[in-house]
Amino acid sequence: MANSGQIKNGVVYLEAADSIGIMTIDNGSQNKIPKPDFVDLNVLKEWIHEQDLKGLIITGQGRHFSAGADVDGIRAGRDNPQHMKEALKKGKNILSYIEALPIVTVAAVSGVCFGAGLEIALSCQFRICTESAVLAFPESNLGIMPGLAGTIRLPRKTGRGRAIEIILSGRTINAEEAYNIGLVDRIVQNKTHISSSIEFIRQLTQNKSNQQIKFIIEAINNATSENYETACYCEGDFFVKLLEEEEFK
Amino acid sequence: MRELTPQIKDELRNIIFEFFAEECEVELSSLSDETNITDDLDGDSLLFVELIEIIKKKYDLNIQLQTIGKYLLKNPAETIAQVVDTTYLIYQHENEIVNLGA
Numbered sequence: 001m002a003n004s005g006q007i008k009n010g011v012v013y014l015e016a017a018d019s020i021g022i023m024t025i026d027n028g029s030q031n032k033i034p035k036p037d038f039v040d041l042n043v044l045k046e047w048i049h050e051q052d053l054k055g056l057i058i059t060g061q062g063r064h065f066s067a068g069a070d071v072d073g074i075r076a077g078r079d080n081p082q083h084m085k086e087a088l089k090k091g092k093n094i095l096s097y098i099e100a101l102p103i104v105t106v107a108a109v110s111g112v113c114f115g116a117g118l119e120i121a122l123s124c125q126f127r128i129c130t131e132s133a134v135l136a137f138p139e140s141n142l143g144i145m146p147g148l149a150g151t152i153r154l155p156r157k158t159g160r161g162r163a164i165e166i167i168l169s170g171r172t173i174n175a176e177e178a179y180n181i182g183l184v185d186r187i188v189q190n191k192t193h194i195s196s197s198i199e200f201i202r203q204l205t206q207n208k209s210n211q212q213i214k215f216i217i218e219a220i221n222n223a224t225s226e227n228y229e230t231a232c233y234c235e236g237d238f239f240v241k242l243l244e245e246e247e248f249k
Numbered sequence: 250m251r252e253l254t255p256q257i258k259d260e261l262r263n264i265i266f267e268f269f270a271e272e273c274e275v276e277l278s279s280l281s282d283e284t285n286i287t288d289d290l291d292g293d294s295l296l297f298v299e300l301i302e303i304i305k306k307k308y309d310l311n312i313q314l315q316t317i318g319k320y321l322l323k324n325p326a327e328t329i330a331q332v333v334d335t336t337y338l339i340y341q342h343e344n345e346i347v348n349l350g351a
Contacts, residue, residue, distance in 0.1 A: 029293045063272065064295055112295045132272075134302045141315045172314050174302045190271065 007047065010039040013061070014047050019054040019210075020201055021047075022194070025117070030067035031060040033116040036091025036148060045097065054213055055104035055201035058124055059194055065109045065133070066117025071142060091116075091148045095123035099153075100221055102214040104204055108197040109133050110190070119148035122157065125217075127184040128197050133175045135183060141170040157182050209247045215239075253341050261304065261336050268300050269329060282330035297326065304336060311343045320346050 006015040011027040011034060025031045025038075048056070060066050077084040098105060098120075107113075107121035109129035114136045121127050121135075129135075137154070139145050146154075146167060155163035158181045166173065178184040188196040205213055215238035222231040242248060270277040273290040286292040298314065305312055317339065326335045338346050 030295055063293075067295055112298055132299045132303060134298055136314065138314060170313075170315065172298065172302055172305075174306055176306070 007043075009043045010037070012039045014044070016051045016053060019052065019205075020198055021051055021053045021056040023056065023058045024061050025059070025066050025120070026061035027066075029062060029064070030112070031062070031064055031117070032067050032070045033120070034070045034073055036069075036087040036116070037094060038091065038116075038120075039094060041090070041094050041097060044094065048101065052210060053103050054205040054208075054210060055106065056098075056101060056124075057106050057108050057194065057197045057201070058098075058120060059108040059197070060110070060113075060117070062111075064111030065107070065113040065121065066115075067112050068115025068117050068138070069147075074144065088147045095119065095148055098123040100225070102217045102221070104201050104213065104217070106197040106200060108193040109135070109184070110193045114138055115146065115150075116148055119146060119150040119153070122150065122153040126186075126200070127178075128186045128188060128193055128200060129175050129178065129184045130190045130193050131175055131187055132190055133178070133184075133193075134172050135178050136170065136172045137167045138170040140168055154183075209245060211245055212242060212247065215242060250345075251341050251343075253337055257308075257340065258337065261340060262333055264304065264307070265300065265329065265333055265336060268303065269296070272296060272299070280329060282328065282333070284329045285327055286329070286332065287327065294321070297321070297332065300332070301336070301339065304339070308340060310339065312339055312346070313344060316344050316347045320349070 006013050011025055013024040013026050015022050027034065077087070105124040106126045106128055107124040109121055109127055110133055112134050113121055115138060118135055118137060137146050137150055145151065151167060154166065158166065162181055173183065175184065175187045179187050186196070186200070219231070219235045219238055222234050226234070266277060266280050269280055269286070269290060269292070273292055275290065284290060286296065301312065301317060304310065321335070324335065326332045338349065342349060
């Protein structure tokens with residue numbers, strides 16, 4: 001397995017092997033997110049650009065995906081709301097970038113996936129979680145609310161009413177319920193979340209060129225980010241470009 | 250208040266021991282009531298969250314994370330025996346556990 005070597009930035013490790021990148025949140029046993037801009041977006045962009053990836057997995061080091069934001073850090077930011085707003089904007093930009101990536105993105109979730117951790121997981125196209133994983137947006141029980149577009153991405157997955165109920169109650173959601181409400185896409189045996197995610201990406205991308213993957217995902221992303229005419233134009237443009245590729249049989 | 254029968258007590262105890270053995274990758278036989286979750290198993294408080302979710306689902310309990318958090322602040326569960334005792338109370342009292350004396 002060819003490995004491009006590991007780099008650390010912010011609280012994440014980035015590594016790639018066989019066209020699949022892995023971003024591992026690594027911050028103590030709970031993998032707390034110390035600040036909204038948990039990774040330097042420029043470093044992440046440059047790394048992704050260099051790797052020629054078909055897929056990206058985001059996961060947590062050790063037992064848990066992430067227990068969410070470091071609440072002490074949020075309290076410290078109370079006195080400087082402008083700085084907090086800017087940091088949240090940077091964090092949202094990171095997640096928007098991940099969401100728009102024209103490769104297969106999977107959050108491999110084990111253990112606890114709370115708050116900011118769940119917002120990171122929601123930026124991926126797919127969430128694969130272990131049988132005993134527990135998900136939640138507990139912010140409302142602390143007198144705050146999700147700040148990294150959780151209020152935007154959760155209702156897209158679960159519907160508006162259920163998202164309001166989940167975020168307002170702050171309750172925990174087990175893997176089975178998360179699957180039933182569309183919050184996660186697959187449940188796998190404990191400790192197999194990363195290997196299952198790798199296998200999932202491999203199966204989905206085998207015999208597909210990077211260009212095909214890029215165009216298909218970009219075209220689908222355009223369906224929600226662009227108007228109908230632009231999305232249709234781009235789809236046609238991508239289609240014609242693929243006709244010129246040697247993979248076209 | 251739910252009745253905690255000897256059979257349920259045994260079931261809960263077995264679930265807890267099996268959970269820590271699997272999660273912490275240790276032999277079931279190496280665990281005892283005195284095993285410390287943090288010092289002996291390199292575990293953390295979030296393991297308790299996962300465990301309670303399993304028990305919630307199995308017995309259809311009405312217990313919220315913040316309620317358990319409040320209770321554990323006053324009554325920390327550091328050993329497996331303490332986790333077992335806390336789980337018995339959660340089974341019996343569900344969200345009312347927070348109203349029990351420290």
